[in-house]
Amino acid sequence: MASLRAGRSLQRLVRSPAAARPQCAFARARGPVTTYLHHRPRHLSITSARWQAEATDAFPSLLANTPPDVLSRPAPTPTIPQTLTEKIVQRYSQGLPEGKFVKSGDYVTLSPHKCMTHDNSWPVATKFMSIGASQIHDKNQIVMTLDHDVQNKSEKNLSKYRQIEEFAKKQGVDFYPAGRGIGHQIMIEEGYAWPGTMAVASDSHSNMYGGVACLGTPVVRTDAASIWATGRTWWQIPPIARVNFTGVLPQGVTGKDVIVALCGLFNNDEVLNHAIEFTGSTTTMRSLPVDHRLAIANMTTEWGALSGLFPIDDVLKGWLRFKATEANMYRAPTQTASPTSQRFNHERLDELLADPVTADKGATYAKELFLDLSTLSPYVSGPNSVKVATPLAELEQQSISINKAYLVSCTNSRRSDIAAAAKVFKDAAAHNGGKIPKIANGVSFYIAAASLPEQQAAEEQGDWQALLEAGAQPLPSGCGPCIGLGTGLLEPGEVGISASNRNFKGRMGSTDAKAYLGSPEVVAASALQGKIAGPGWYERPDGWTEVKKGEGDGIKEEERMISIEDALDKLVRDAEAAIQEAEQRLASATGADGSASGTVPLESDKTDSESSSLTEILPGFPEKVTGEIVWCNADNVNTDAIYPGKYTYDDAFSSDPAKMATVTMENYDKNFGNVAKPGDILVSGFNFGCGSSREQAATAILAKGINLVVAGSFGNIFSRNSINNALMGVEVPKLIERLRTVFSPSPSATGKAGTAPITEPSQNKQSLDSPPPAPQAKPSEQELTVRTGWTFTWDVRRSQVVVREGEGGDSWTQKVGELPPNVQEIIARGGLEKWVRKEISSAL
Template sequence: MRINNQFTRLFSSTSIRNRGQNLTEKIVQKYAQNLPNGKKVYSGDYVTIKPAHCMSHDNSWPVATKFMGLGAKKVKNNKQIVCTLDHDVQNKSEKNLTKYTNIENFAREQGIDFYPAGRGIGHQIMIEEGYAFPLNLTVASDSHSNTYGGIGSLGTPIVRTDAASIWATGQTWWQIPPVAKVELIGNLPAGVTGKDIIVTLCGIFNKDEVLNHAIEFVGDGIRNLSIDYRLTIANMTTEWGALSGLFPIDDKLIEFYEERLKKVGSNHPRINTETIESLKNNKEQGDNDAKYAKHLTIDLNTLSPYISGPNSVKISTPLSKLSKEEIKINKAYLVSCTNSRLSDIQSAAKILKNQKIHPDVEFYVAAASSLVQKDAELDGAWQTILESGAKPLPAGCGPCIGLGSGLLKDGEIGISATNRNFKGRMGSKDALAYLASPEVVAASAILGKIGSPEEINGGKPVEAEEIVKSIEIPNDTTSSVIEDDSNAAVDIIPGFPTEIVGELLLCDQDNINTDGIYPGKYTYQDDITREQMAEVCMENYDPQFKNIAKPNDIIISGYNFGTGSSREQAATCILAKNMKLIVAGSFGNIFSRNSINNALLTLEIPNLINKLRNKFKDNKELTIRTGWILKWDVTKALVTVTDENGEIVLTQKVGELGTNLQDIIVKGGLEGWVKSELKNSN
């Protein structure tokens, strides 16, 4: 494997606010609200966004409950909202059916576009029905909204509070992430698929290289990738750790929509002659002088079929190697929003034609939507799969999320064309799950072991080559840095501080999870007081934290701080300690959103945690009073850190905190801001 780890200076640090924008920034620019005249947005900036559409699925009722709890009675823009039922569609219990009825009734009363159970997976519907459309910004309260990037729509996940805010006001906030350019060069060899590309990327760049980044795919290798391949790749950028995965607008994408137009008819509200003609005339792309935090390259010519797992997307192994291990399987799956589109079903059908599923294997198939299943039935591919012995499931999520029939049992091994193989996700925690392309899943179902289509007729899998890849990172910037611009000036609203100052309190550990920050045993004690929350803050990380921390301290920690569960108390217990800001090398995405939603500010400054780690490398205490003082000049978006002697050890630009975001903090968080907006509109 040839690895080119060049750490080169890629971008100029002058006139940053006059530079070009990448495609991600350009799309955000279109959907950002209340920007000063002529203001350009860049990675790191906090902006208020009004997305084109917002989708929720089975979680629509919890969102509706939160929406009503805010005092809202009518959604701001019912054409912005889409509700689908897709996750637990096999569950016919009274409780689940009541929830589904509540969602449908709410959607009908509000005039919201609603798609019932059986119509398909929400992400597929968003693409089929043109809600997610090239060059728009579409969000969903589901982590796989990254999928929309496959058709050039900037799709990114939000949490339920954000969804409720959009329902009530049409808006929420977003910090534009650092953008990684992923260049695909060359052409895929025969038998290698889009699934193999993303499985390989997850496995060879498996050190959080793109964690919490937006990804833009570029390169000559894209032009021969089908839109279905692009959707699969974009879908699994979630598993790679990214917040979005965006493909460019090109002729192949326009051809895709011209074919789609033939099916939906000329009167479709979103996919029609006018919208496609507009797309033809506006193949927006990033500027030549746009900045990217990282540049990753992979040569598609060097790829072969790859398998992910077991039980981790960070492990990828060539099929040619894994096949030799004779790994017997019990279950196989062709389901989910990742690989259950028509081309996936057709590809599996070609392998299964005139074949039978191995007697020791259960093979489950579900189309991504009812429209996909109908097309597969007309094509004959659906019947071919059933004749092989596959067990059909309704269009929906099902076993991918660990719901319904066909789940993995203790000791079983499964191979799936889904997106996640986390331990216990598809059934028992004592089972093993592998991920592969539809072709490999179908072949393995016939063989009774993990194997290739070639082996069905006595052949051998294609041997893997050394993968040619590279990564380039600016050597004196980090993913969260906005370079200096002496003319930058951020307006400050009444009630928001012009600067935030505090001593840095070092919690030197990576991956401190939300249970370490706020123990799970307190999560559902609804009567716990603010003082009690402060007392147990960081208890599972360091029992002495409560005695060391002081008001206005600033916690600084390592990478992926706040990973784990979505409990909001991980943010509010820090606020209860009278701390207003937390700094880390990077944050878990849900923690970041919960923090701002509850008025806790966050900054990613990898350079700073690295300096402190070097300074205190011999100190074994879990929580260290550093004596270093951080000052964040909000008006200049500038952080300055001085050591215990008053010497400056770091000066760094950070993302601009716009007045809209300041207003959320002043109002006590997103819920307080929404209530204020509703009050002002009445």
């Protein structure tokens, strides 16, 4: 058996060139019925004890794959090991060549199981109609919710809400009105985010679906419009990181503490633009109930990741069984089945659990991190940054007074969270003559459940009333203060602590306020005491020294059990890695024909091996793109630096390319327009295009006559917006290193020294869903935009770039990822909207 396993593993060394070739990031059962759930039938009484029993009476196993639902095609038997992420994407990819197994880096045509939009449904609908679509391609694929600005009763907002509701009714899609709940929570509790499927949403916290083993990831509005019209969009599978949990979560420590600690302890962009898979032993994962997992997955967005996926294990199975039973019980007397029970039912679960898929042994991960849960204590994030995480005990010693406390958002305002907050006050009542104590003088405490059913469940258990009795102010179920909308925002000089997910400066109110993040019980205890505090439920173990975390899986060698088969697999994987590394070094040192680096073989000189690995070039797409490099030496050039927010909502300005061209990169360098010329190739540092979701960051560069951007890496949303608008991009880290060596000899001119932040305007609502603006180098420290005299050529057919370092200078080549035909097609047609128009007209 061992030799057979080794033989099968060795077969993986023989792969077709197409399968082995890396791909670059950025170049690299329901009927048709509209659901109106203003008020779900009221819950039957469920005791807290029963809920806890259902949630914990499970024994997680490390399952990491998912069977197809009734709408997806069976996955082929793998011959190449795949991660859980890759296996799910495989199921929802269309047009794959026979025998193709998708891997990290691949571009795929994606038809997700579900697509959710919220208050942005009308802008998406406007795009949808502007591209000539009239009927949603698959109404069972689409979910619409209203959740962001639910406190806004202005006629303008109410009119928008009416438009969305009428559109949803006309199209026959599932619709949830304002006050019913936050869209992400609805996706979870209504069974749209189903284990083993892929669901997307035009919102950055779609990662939350990973808490129930559904691959959730955000898309931009143009993607959503494309899915509405055709059922499809494109996606590039990100690098995949495995985060292994060890130990057991101590009493008094929550999932919120886990993710706050991860954001603060691994705060050097370790998982930026990665897909995360969480793993751990059965005992470890048993200490993380589903609600904890949802909080962790939700805030992987703030950690910088594009998804955060937990396995299908016994903890999840127990939760799913409970939800199926609950859905069957809570139907109206006249119903044979509730809408929810059509998604949550035991028959569907039987099908899911009959063949729960796991990540393959030997699957490749870009990196691996570990965190020992046993060494964690309660953590608090901030102020004003998720990258700053401090043990609660240290902050308690500082007696930090607060003005406002918030138990809100899709991160932590479910029934279990409300129960934890209420317990703080109920415990305190034992020392107050049995009477619920009031919150501290001068503190306002705001509460909003993640959904109406969660609030109803908390009312059934008496927890909601306990918080109201303590003086909490209830808000309708929705995003509200979490995104800086509605009642209770932070005023200048105030300090707030929230159970939500973002505390960027100005996110929850004034930019002159301080915002911290903590677990529901820490928020409640802080409201009670008037300062950042905990309920005292955590006791540090004897002999504790530090939080144990790092790279690798965190398993001590003496504790590791390995079979002969696994040992042979490890040897083969090590050999594969060594061969691949050698091949990459050889490719970097020589041209494709074996000649010295810097030469490009002629078409007639191609070897048979090279011919088989050439990328197909579609009509209308250039085989090569060439231009002079214009160098903008800074990392984290954000969308406000590329296209200032003050123009973003000026429709007349943003629809005029000539005007847009005059302000391109204005907030980065006001002289950019005088230096850069049409046909140039814009080159910048790492994480180019981070920030908001504005598409104008891409279209402004095109307006300037620049068709190709090169960077060390790109912000994910910018990458999507660029391809969607026919702006090409390719990642070449080596080029950034060379340019910095030649043009930036001084350490102070690296773009990391001298921090004069570019601030997003307060009226730029898109920035509420984006990372904070990145610091840029002071203009006095460097020439911000440089005409280098270097020539850059991207050979798309050969998936390589050629750089000539000035007239008569050296030249060198570098292999880059493939730009496959499906992405070429979008760019050649002028962007995703035009691609959709073509698809619609072809279908007529």
